[in-house]
Amino acid sequence: MWVHLFSDGAVERATRKASAGGAIRDMEGNWIVGFNHFLGNCTPFEAELYGILDGILVMLKKGYKRATIQNDNLEVIKVLIEKEMKDSGITILRRVQRTMRSE
Secondary structure, eight states: EHHHHHHHEETTTTOOOOEEEEEETTOOEEEEEEEEEEEEEEEEHHHHHHHHHHHHHHHHHHHHOEEEEEOOOOOHHHHOSSSSSSSSSOOHHHHHHHHHHHH
């Protein structure tokens, strides 16, 4: 069964404090679960990736294996849909890529 994973990350400019969160909905748009996570200091790119990773982990815990991922950061999406996912050196990116490949 497919679900929709909506995720977002945000970073306050002055303090660099970040958080990520999102929601998982079924194919008809019905709410399944929401999630959020305070991240501490990180970049906006990393915050977006944490939102996706958290969403994937919540989705898997609920028993769902297939999802469309919706995110508003084009840079993040481009990196994740590349056919050959290269090692960028960003730990959270490697973790998201590894999770997506394994599941």
